[in-house]
Amino acid sequence: MIIVHLLKWYREYGRDLPWRGTTDPYKIWISEIILQQTRVAQGRDYYLRFIGRFPDIQSLAAADEEEVLKLWQGLGYYTRARNVHAAAKQMMSTFHGTFPSTHSHIISLKGVGEYTAAAIASIAFNEPYAVVDGNVFRVVARLFAIELSIHTSEGKKMIKEIAQSLLDPENPGRYNQAVMDFGAMICTPAQPKCMSCVLQEYCMAFSENRIGKFPVNDRKISVKDRYFNYLHIQHHGNTFLHKRNGSDIWKNLFEFPLIETPGPSDFAELEKTKAFRQLFSKVSSLSVDHRLTIKHQLTHQAIHTHFYRIIIPDELPYNPPQEILKIENEQLQDYPVSRLMHKYLETI
Ligand code: SF4
Structure with a gap:
């Protein structure tokens, strides 16, 4: 019946x-x-x-x-x-x-x-x-x-x-x-x-x-906290992307250069990291004109994220590390990105 x-x-x-x-x-x-x-x-x-x-x-x-x-x-x-x-x-x-x-x-x-x-x-x-x-x-x-x-x-x-x-x-x-x-x-x-x-x-x-x-559900999901700092670099009408690879989340999607830190950090602390110095090794001047903080929840991970839009003056040269891709700002929408990146892009 x-x-x-x-x-x-x-x-x-x-x-x-x-x-x-x-x-x-x-x-x-x-x-x-x-x-x-x-x-x-x-x-x-x-x-x-x-x-x-x-x-x-x-x-x-x-x-x-x-x-x-x-x-x-x-x-x-x-x-x-x-x-x-x-x-x-x-x-x-x-x-x-x-x-x-x-x-x-x-x-x-x-x-x-x-x-x-x-x-x-x-x-x-x-x-x-x-x-x-x-x-x-x-x-x-x-x-x-x-x-x-x-x-x-x-x-x-x-x-x-x-x-x-x-x-x-x-x-x-x-x-x-x-x-x-x-x-x-x-x-x-x-x-x-x-x-x-x-x-x-x-x-x-x-x-x-x-x-x-009902249903009886006795499983506790363990969630790992991660701390992402994305650098939205602007120079001469260009922006810079990195393609994710390996076995981590979002494989083959594009994102801004990322510095992952073991815990929460502010911009001053970020500047002291080796990864930051490598990204801006020959840059004598930069400024941050937009910041956004987003907590992005995945099933097993909580991604605490800071986005920083970094402006490098046009008159200065900027040559990013080899693995970073330089594209024109207008091309950004052609690249597949994560939902987290998408959330940020909607704010700019
Ligand atoms: S628990 Fe579900 S199946 Fe049972 S009466 Fe309510 S709606 Fe119907």
């Missing part, structure tokens, strides 16, 4: 989203990747722009990574963008430029995990795989008053098994979309709409008046 009520509710109230009503696996894939760590309201515009520019596997595979990152700018979690680009190339080389049609092949694509593979396989190819994401964990944990933590392997296993048993084998895609919408619209993390919920009579958490207890 849960399925019947859920599907009836979905027919009436399901969200009208640009990727609904299609069985094109490419479009479903892009929408699911965008929505992994993004709210629907924000993801919708990105999805439309992305599909407008890259309507199929071929166009995405042929693109430059910088263009893909640029389109992703502001969404955060840029590994997703690099992965969809790599997966499009993988489909060209391994699947003859077509989207794989079985769950086992779909999950072999770069960046595609169990949730995304289940969503694509069920919606595009009618394969009976239940999606299990945060929404589903919450809905199932409340409906069945599951006392196990959703961060234990036993808790995960139990919820996955229940979710799979609830799946409508006739129409797994529609069922999965219904449960996603139900979790996002009715059985929400805070203040679920229990009084208008069509599953209320089946809900153990509701009948026991213990909704706030």
Whole structure:
């Protein structure tokens, strides 16, 4: 009966989203990747722009990574963008430029995990795989008053098994979309709409008046503090960028020269660092005309950031270190940058 009520509710109230009503696996894939760590309201515009520019596997595979990152700018979690680009190339080389049609092949694509593979396989190819994401964990944990933590392997296993048993084998895609919408619209993390919920009579958490207890979540996320100091250098109508590399956050995105310090520091302290002296080794005069402090929160990191706009007089020469790229100010908007950089650029 849960399925019947859920599907009836979905027919009436399901969200009208640009990727609904299609069985094109490419479009479903892009929408699911965008929505992994993004709210629907924000993801919708990105999805439309992305599909407008890259309507199929071929166009995405042929693109430059910088263009893909640029389109992703502001969404955060840029590994997703690099992965969809790599997966499009993988489909060209391994699947003859077509989207794989079985769950086992779909999950072999770069960046595609169990949730995304289940969503694509069920919606595009009618394969009976239940999606299990945060929404589903919450809905199932409340409906069945599951006392196990959703961060234990036993808790995960139990919820996955229940979710799979609830799946409508006739129409797994529609069922999965219904449960996603139900979790996002009715059985929400805070203040679920229990009084208008069509599953209320089946809900153990509701009948026991213990909704706030579920899902059981006993994990504490440890957050590391980092201290970034960005130097927005201005000289002769030019600005200076650095491309991030290595295994740290924001790989391959561009940013102003960065000095990371072990703790909070002001500009006077920054001037004494070796990195600062290397950046301005032959500069006899500079001034700061704009400062901004931003705290940028990532899942596992809190980035405490100072931006300094540094003016070097035009009549003085300035030759930055080799790894720093000199560009004209107008070109800045062509480079993919992190959401943190984007926030600063909106202020100037
Ligand atoms: S009654 Fe409340 S807690 Fe239970 S499924 Fe409905 S919205 Fe969720």
